[in-house]
Amino acid sequence: MLNRRVFSIGLASSIAVPLAVPALAQQRSDVRSAIDGLSQLHAIIVQHGDDIVIEHAARGPGVDRVANIKSCSKSIVGLLLGNAVDSGAITGVNATLGDVAPSLIPADASAEVGSLTLEDLVTMRAGLEGTSGGNYGNWISSSNWVAYALRRPMVATPGERMIYSTGTTHVLGAALTVATGETLLRQARMVLGEPLGIEIPAWTRDPQGNYLGGNEMALTPRAMLRIAVMMRDEGLFEGKPVISTDWFRSSTQRLARSPYSGLDYGYGWFLSESGYIIARGYGGQIIAAHPERKLAIAITSDPNMPARSDGHFGRLMELLEGPVLALA
Structure with a gap:
């Protein structure tokens, strides 16, 4: 199964968790400390291997309702x-x-x-x-x-x-x-929605009827996580191909560099020096995968607040590169 065990860092409403080894408990505590100060953060889910090790909805619509990515x-x-x-x-x-x-x-x-x-x-x-x-x-x-x-x-x-x-x-x-000959909505549902088992609602269209290619899509954090898992597993999801291995490799070539964040860029994905593959959206929306460390992450934030590389997005990257990476 995709998620055999769930460890939550939520507050009083969180499910009970089994005793963790001291090192894991400290690592989870480090993550909690880091996210407590992120006032724009809405939700975060971290999967390591098959296990959800972090699931926390600080505010916003939660992990089961769609967010603008x-x-x-x-x-x-x-x-x-x-x-x-x-x-x-x-x-x-x-x-x-x-x-x-x-x-x-x-x-x-x-x-x-x-x-x-x-x-x-x-x-x-x-x-x-x-x-x-x-x-x-x-x-x-x-x-x-x-x-x-x-x-x-x-x-x-x-x-x-x-x-x-x-x-x-x-x-x-x-x-x-x-x-x-297919709308972007239909393509997204065929290529990602069906094989990943996720819902992809219709989103904004231009005056000619084209779906906006680059903004305003909406997914639940759980759906975002499934995309992250697929990217972590180099195009596979639960052992079945969603995108080809060749396209995954092409997507993660370092072909350009963002003048703002300094992150490298491939075919629509930002690439960090540590090995993260990242989709980034205004406000602090993130789909991230780290194949080497077997990590997949979904993050949603306030979509109406900026998240600059020297602000909220920078702090999210510090979270990913520090406490989250240490979980693996």
């Missing part, structure tokens, strides 16, 4: 790209936007746009000025989100530096919809 959605889109490549719907990551979905490209876009590869898009190295941060509001207020993102000026050579932009991932999601 924000930009963790970008990592989900990266997995859907892998399925499209493996199924043959797309020839490979070097296929260009002009080859895969020429109908998406506005006539007045930069000449380089048609030559952008899907790898450029999934690694956010498209070179286009971003639509996130201060540009986000104007972007989602536009009448055509894909065209708006593709009309942004080229500010870097495609394939070089990472420019964080939800619009770039949204273009990728729209291209996947064209290539597969």
Whole structure:
């Protein structure tokens, strides 16, 4: 079974736990001390091997109700790209936007746009000025989100530096919809929902009906954990393949680096020096896996508060790299 034993660090309402060896008890105490000071934290679940070693809902909707995973959605889109490549719907990551979905490209876009590869898009190295941060509001207020993102000026050579932009991932999601003939919602349910046994509700769509590729998806923390377990186990879940081993390896190549966190970036996943594979969302939403240490983690936080690398997200990384890593 997936979760043979559960050890909770919850408060009075927590289930009784068996006696732990002193070292484990101290490690769990260290985690509790660390999370007690995280005022934005909603819930955390940590699985080591087959066992849930931490399950704590400090506030918010808990572990069984959906939470907005924000930009963790970008990592989900990266997995859907892998399925499209493996199924043959797309020839490979070097296929260009002009080859895969020429109908998406506005006539007045930069000449380089048609030559952008899907790898450029999934690694956010498209070179286009971003639509996130201060540009986000104007972007989602536009009448055509894909065209708006593709009309942004080229500010870097495609394939070089990472420019964080939800619009770039949204273009990728729209291209996947064209290539597969299936909405992102349907793809997500087929590729992840069914094999992992998780519910994936419908989420925000753009004016043309494309599901937002890079934000606003909602999952329960337990569903997030199952994705983390699958990534920890290199594409397998309970021994069955969900994504191919080849795509897992491709996803975790260090191809770019975030100018904000300093973390490396692959096909939609951040990569830490210690070995964590991380999906990160605004406010402090995290899906994390550490294959070497057999750890899988789901974290939700207040989705309306910022979580910068020098703030809440930085403290969450300290939690992962310190007390949580020590559990393994």
